[in-house]
Amino acid sequence: MNLQIDLEFIAAEALNRADDYDAFRYFVELDERTDAELDTLVEKIAAPIIAAIxxxxxxxxxxxxxxxxxxxxxxxxxxxxFIPIEQLLNDTIDRDRAAANEEWGVxxxxxxxxxxxxxxxxYEHRPESCRMYPVFTPDFRWTLEEVLGGVGLCPIIYHTIEQLQRELGW
Ligand code: SF4
Ligand code: SF4
Known part of the structure; x- marks a missing residue:
């Protein structure tokens, strides 16, 4: 699988297609598949893309x-x-800004x-959110707006959405 990973191209494409993605979100909401079936389809599409990028x-x-x-x-x-936790909290982690989003730290x-x-x-010690990204499931249908927030910055998201649009006949 040979996939475009030019970040400038992907950012420009995502910007050009913002309206298309908005409409696609409603299309997905109305798709007749169950949430579980849609999650399975998205995971099936994303797996080889994740492996290829x-x-x-x-x-x-x-x-x-x-x-x-x-x-x-x-x-x-x-x-x-080997960075003392106090130093991480002083220099690296912002608790106040995270609290505004009901998170522990950012x-x-x-x-x-x-x-x-x-x-x-x-890498071995990175936060869980780094390990998880990008997240498509569970509840792809109801988290699609959030997923699409990354479509212009993450080639994995961009290509997964592209492929999903083809699969759903968009
Ligand atoms: S995976 Fe990226 S964001 Fe996460 S700790 Fe490492 S460099 Fe930072
Ligand atoms: S944005 Fe992050 S998750 Fe997406 S392809 Fe680049 S490194 Fe991987």
Whole structure:
């Protein structure tokens, strides 16, 4: 599978097609498949795309997104990276900004301060949200607006939505 991973191209395409994605969201809401069937279809489409795209050559999510983390994430990161938890809380994690979104913590810096080129320097100890991204399921139908928030920045999301549109006859 040879997929376009040019980030400028994908960002421009997503911008051009903002209205199309909005309409597609309503189309998906009305699709006759059950939520579980739709989730299964999306996972089937996303799996080979995830396998085909090398995140180590991209890292756009690490440059662009707010990274939320739990207390357990912070403790694991501190232990694994040998950065004292107090230092992480002072320099790296913003508790106040996270609280406004009912989260425990969020990295202060964008791009992420642990990003080294396109590689994560704390890969083994990274927060759960980094491990999970991008998230398509469960409840793809009802989280599609959130998923589409990343369509212009994440090649995996972009190609999964493209392929899904073809599969659903959009
Ligand atoms: S911790 Fe690693 S994976 Fe997570 S945003 Fe930072 S560089 Fe990316
Ligand atoms: S998850 Fe998406 S944005 Fe992040 S590195 Fe992989 S392809 Fe790029």
């Amino acid at each position: 090398d995140c180590k050559q991209c890292a756009n999510c690490c440059r662009s997104l707010d990274v939320y983390l739990t207390e357990a994430d912070a403790e694991r990161l501190a232990a694994g990276s 990295f202060r810096h964008k791009p992420c301060q642990f990003l080294n080129g396109t590689l994560c320097s704390v």
